Amino acid sequence: MKKSVTETLKNKTENRPGLDLYRKLYLIRQAERLIIRHYPEDQMKTPMHMSMGQEATATAVCHALVTGSASGRAGSMHLAAPDKGLLCTSAVVASSIPLAVGAAFANKRKGNGRIACAFFGDGALEEGVFWESLNAASVMKLPVLFVCEDNGLAIHTKQDVRQGFKSITEVVRNFECSTFQSDSTDVEVLYRLVRQAVEAIGSEGRPSFLHLKCYRYLDHIGIQEDFDLGYRSKEEFEEWFKRDTIALQRKRLLSQGWSEAELAEEEEKINRHLEKSLRNAQAAPFPPSEDLHRGVFYETH
Amino acid sequence: MRRINFGEAIREALWQEMERDPQVFVYGVTVPAHSKIFGTVAGLAERFGPERCFDTPISEEAMTGFGLGAAINGMRPVHIHIRIDFLLLAMNQLVNMISTYSYSHGGNVKVPLVIRAVVGRGWGQGYQHSKSVHALFAHIPGLKVVLPTTPKDAKGLLTAAIRDENPVLFLEHRWLYWAEEEVPEEPFSIPLGEGNILRQGNDLTVVATSWMNVEALKAAEVLEKRGVSLEIVDPRTIAPFDDRLVIQSVEKTGHCIVADNDWLDCGFSAEVAARVSEKCFGRLKSPVKRIGFAPTPCPTVRCLENEFYPNAEEIIRTAEEKLGLPPIDLTKEDFYSHERKFKGPF
Numbered sequence: 001m002k003k004s005v006t007e008t009l010k011n012k013t014e015n016r017p018g019l020d021l022y023r024k025l026y027l028i029r030q031a032e033r034l035i036i037r038h039y040p041e042d043q044m045k046t047p048m049h050m051s052m053g054q055e056a057t058a059t060a061v062c063h064a065l066v067t068g069s070a071s072g073r074a075g076s077m078h079l080a081a082p083d084k085g086l087l088c089t090s091a092v093v094a095s096s097i098p099l100a101v102g103a104a105f106a107n108k109r110k111g112n113g114r115i116a117c118a119f120f121g122d123g124a125l126e127e128g129v130f131w132e133s134l135n136a137a138s139v140m141k142l143p144v145l146f147v148c149e150d151n152g153l154a155i156h157t158k159q160d161v162r163q164g165f166k167s168i169t170e171v172v173r174n175f176e177c178s179t180f181q182s183d184s185t186d187v188e189v190l191y192r193l194v195r196q197a198v199e200a201i202g203s204e205g206r207p208s209f210l211h212l213k214c215y216r217y218l219d220h221i222g223i224q225e226d227f228d229l230g231y232r233s234k235e236e237f238e239e240w241f242k243r244d245t246i247a248l249q250r251k252r253l254l255s256q257g258w259s260e261a262e263l264a265e266e267e268e269k270i271n272r273h274l275e276k277s278l279r280n281a282q283a284a285p286f287p288p289s290e291d292l293h294r295g296v297f298y299e300t301h
Numbered sequence: 302m303r304r305i306n307f308g309e310a311i312r313e314a315l316w317q318e319m320e321r322d323p324q325v326f327v328y329g330v331t332v333p334a335h336s337k338i339f340g341t342v343a344g345l346a347e348r349f350g351p352e353r354c355f356d357t358p359i360s361e362e363a364m365t366g367f368g369l370g371a372a373i374n375g376m377r378p379v380h381i382h383i384r385i386d387f388l389l390l391a392m393n394q395l396v397n398m399i400s401t402y403s404y405s406h407g408g409n410v411k412v413p414l415v416i417r418a419v420v421g422r423g424w425g426q427g428y429q430h431s432k433s434v435h436a437l438f439a440h441i442p443g444l445k446v447v448l449p450t451t452p453k454d455a456k457g458l459l460t461a462a463i464r465d466e467n468p469v470l471f472l473e474h475r476w477l478y479w480a481e482e483e484v485p486e487e488p489f490s491i492p493l494g495e496g497n498i499l500r501q502g503n504d505l506t507v508v509a510t511s512w513m514n515v516e517a518l519k520a521a522e523v524l525e526k527r528g529v530s531l532e533i534v535d536p537r538t539i540a541p542f543d544d545r546l547v548i549q550s551v552e553k554t555g556h557c558i559v560a561d562n563d564w565l566d567c568g569f570s571a572e573v574a575a576r577v578s579e580k581c582f583g584r585l586k587s588p589v590k591r592i593g594f595a596p597t598p599c600p601t602v603r604c605l606e607n608e609f610y611p612n613a614e615e616i617i618r619t620a621e622e623k624l625g626l627p628p629i630d631l632t633k634e635d636f637y638s639h640e641r642k643f644k645g646p647f
């Protein structure tokens with residue numbers, strides 16, 4: 001049934017988060033596309049781990065954390081802020097999880113009402129430190145949001161040879177920890193779920209665990225597709241791609257009254273911003289060699 | 302004799318030992334998966350089946366203790382880590398359990414466990430994918446630590462490690478996988494604990510580990526042009542460390558440079574320096590000089606990474622200083638360039 005004009009306009013003004021969420025999704029996707037375009041130039045001498053396909057989980061969680069906290073500025077891209085619980089990232093599986101537990105402990109002691117958030121993949125569930133952290137947070141009733149981004153893969157290994165349990169949320173439910181799960185790629189569905197999980201931390205006075213199914217479009221490392229490797233099928237990708245998070249959200253915005261031209265303009269803004277970032281990065285000088293020795297220990301300023 | 306590379310030599314040792322002894326099995330995170338640990342386990346799962354070559358949960362500590370449990374029950378596990386940095390998660394099993402097991406049983410129990418781990422370097426590996434820290438392991442009584450440099454050594458030493466009745470750490474520098482040389486086809490082993498004179502010389506001794514042997518060979522080639530002959534000693538096994546070759550060499554040359562592929566402080570280079578000063582005190586013509594990583598975590602950006610790692614040039618300059626020679630012009634020298642060899646993604 002066709003919606004009336006007033007109805008769609010009402011949706012449009014009320015659904016500000018919808019556009020903000022779309023901007024973030026689009027930004028992540030386009031940033032990765034930009035990297036893919038320029039990676040072969042060999043200027044970025046570093047491995048790449050692309051999240052393409054999984055944008056909705058990070059977007060939903062970060063957006064809920066930012067807008068849910070008094071000091072946050074929606075739409076900001078500087079989300080690696082300690083007061084949002086994003087203290088660090090680590091290239092050693094699961095090793096940042098306990099930092100969130102310690103951060104939550106500090107927040108609780110300070111009484112600042114903040115929560116800490118740990119992001120990790122399904123592979124992290126196999127590490128002892130995940131269970132140790134979950135248990136400590138549960139027994140200490142700490143304000144931690146555990147977010148498991150479950151793409152079913154650890155590099156090229158599927159879960160059937162790695163995990164001896166059927167449902168992680170069933171297991172975690174037995175801890176003093178609220179559990180939430182979804183296999184949606186709809187960023188708004190996820191956003192609402194994250195809000196619930198965050199609210200539960202406050203109302204229940206204990207951690208929350210979010211289990212989010214998602215799908216990685218590209219290889220674990222590098223900028224290429226990898227369906228030829230034989231560990232997963234292109235059909236699987238095509239199934240997920242039907243529910244591509246960006247396409248879904250774009251369609252929703254159009255149905256809620258945004259025009260094609262308006263969205264194109266938003267997208268153009270983001271692309272220009274990315275092009276500018278790229279130029280800044282290209283123009284930025286390399287650090288001088290003395291920099292090697294700086295910062296091994298805290299330096300007084 | 303046919304030439305094969307370092308990775309193929311490791312694969313051949315695994316293959317032949319698995320053929321010889323059905324108790325040998327190979328396992329670890331991503332082991333049988335697509336990239337095959339730099340090709341070193343290619344075809345093993347197909348040939349020997351999934352019970353003897355398999356993937357595991359990402360649970361380093363548990364799977365290391367698993368190896369101990371299997372080893373003391375008659376199996377001969379080879380556990381593989383795609384970076385040493387991940388093996389560090391299993392330090393408890395390694396240091397509290399594995400290294401002490403034989404001792405706590407009066408030497409009456411065999412612990413035939415091999416742990417292979419890769420030392421990363423370059424292309425932004427950064428501080429969590431590039432450690433060597435071999436001295437950490439060599440520090441612990443009850444663990445053997447092998448650092449192969451050449452393809453032939455890789456095959457012979459891995460074969461010996463698998464046949465050894467004790468826990469052995471086998472640490473492979475990823476840049477060495479491309480090195481090629483003649484390697485005998487038939488199974489053979491090189492005793493653990495025996496060093497190797499990689500190059501004969503008279504003027505100065507360089508004791509080098511792992512990749513630093515490649516840098517030392519390049520330095521020797523350059524110095525030879527000005528009439529300086531380096532002797533290069535590759536200890537190959539740093540625990541137990543048989544220092545005889547080193548001592549003999551330093552007694553001959555009177556000069557010693559230790560080029561270790563690791564940090565210097567409290568490291569293997571300090572061990573070598575201590576032994577040389579203890580055993581060659583009166584014969585030394587100059588103090589032992591150590592060359593290794595900068596005392597910082599490994600940076601990610603290429604220009605700082607180049608500063609972080611020691612190289613042939615540093616060995617050349619140190620040798621010149623020791624021998625009182627003016628610095629030679631190096632601008633025309635063609636040093637190893639990873640840039641030309643390797644472009645991502647990992």
Ligand SMILES: Cc1ncc(C[n+]2csc(CCOP(=O)(O)OP(=O)(O)O)c2C)c(N)n1
Pocket residue numbers: 091092093094120121122123124149151153154155220330359361383387390
């Ligand atoms: C402790 C540790 N072991 C092994 C690795 C090698 N490794 C890198 S990524 C990865 C898979 C991680 O899977 P998952 O946690 O599901 O994250 P995803 O990349 O799928 O998001 C592995 C095993 C590592 N980085 N750290």
Ligand SMILES: [Mg+2]
Pocket residue numbers: 121122123149150151152153154155
């Ligand atoms: Mg995963």
